[in-house]
Amino acid sequence: MTMPSDVGAYNRQLIAQFRESNGAALGNRPLLLLTTVGARSGNEHTAPMMYVPDGDRLLVVASNAGAPRDPDWYINLVASSAVRVEVGAESYAASARVLTGDEREATFTRIAAQYPFFHKHQAKTSRVIPVVALERATEPG
Numbered sequence: 001m002t003m004p005s006d007v008g009a010y011n012r013q014l015i016a017q018f019r020e021s022n023g024a025a026l027g028n029r030p031l032l033l034l035t036t037v038g039a040r041s042g043n044e045h046t047a048p049m050m051y052v053p054d055g056d057r058l059l060v061v062a063s064n065a066g067a068p069r070d071p072d073w074y075i076n077l078v079a080s081s082a083v084r085v086e087v088g089a090e091s092y093a094a095s096a097r098v099l100t101g102d103e104r105e106a107t108f109t110r111i112a113a114q115y116p117f118f119h120k121h122q123a124k125t126s127r128v129i130p131v132v133a134l135e136r137a138t139e140p141g
Contacts, residue, residue, distance in 0.1 A: 007080040014048045015138050023088040029115075032058060033112075034134070036076035047073040051087070051134075058087065061111060066124030074130055085134055090138035107131050121141055125126040 005010040018033055029050040036045055052059040062074035077083055077096040085094045099107055108131050123131050 003073050004077055011048055015046055018048060018086070023086060023090070029066060030087075032060075032134075034060065034073055034077075035084040036073050037082070037085075039076050039079035045073065045076060047071070049073070050092075052114070054107075054133070056136065058085065059106070059107065059111065060132050060134060061118055062130040063118055063121040064133060066121035066129075068127065070127070071129065074132070078131065082137075083134065084135075094134045095134060095137055097133045104128075104131050 003131075014031075015033060018031060030053070031048055032051045033046050033048055037043070038045055049060050052061075062071050063141055064071040064074075080100065081096045083094050083096050098104075108118070108122075108129065111120070111131065118129070122127070
């Protein structure tokens with residue numbers, strides 16, 4: 001995929017399409033909306049992204065298409081792991097956990113085997129591309 005010249009406008013359009021279709025799949029990759037709280041601003045920010053289902057959790061990859069810096073959404077969730085996930089017609093609070101060590105390596109390898117473009121993204125940058133598990137927050141009883 002070629003990056004659009006105005007990523008912000010592209011993402012706003014994708015978010016609108018996602019919500020208008022009640023989360024119906026757009027294209028051949030599963031899509032979710034991730035809302036984080038800005039690390040500096042404290043404002044909510046929503047980003048569309050591909051995900052990989054993994055049991056009770058969803059996995060997202062902070063590849064930023066192989067850019068030298070992590071995507072803003074990743075920086076935000078490192079500062080505050082409380083996020084909101086919209087997937088399909090469902091919206092829920094979740095906790096984001098950055099995978100580390102062997103778990104990160106094995107998970108990235110498995111995801112990149114299914115979606116080889118992640119290998120290309122990793123080859124473009126010297127940073128280790130993070131993998132994040134989004135785990136549904138438990139409701140207080």
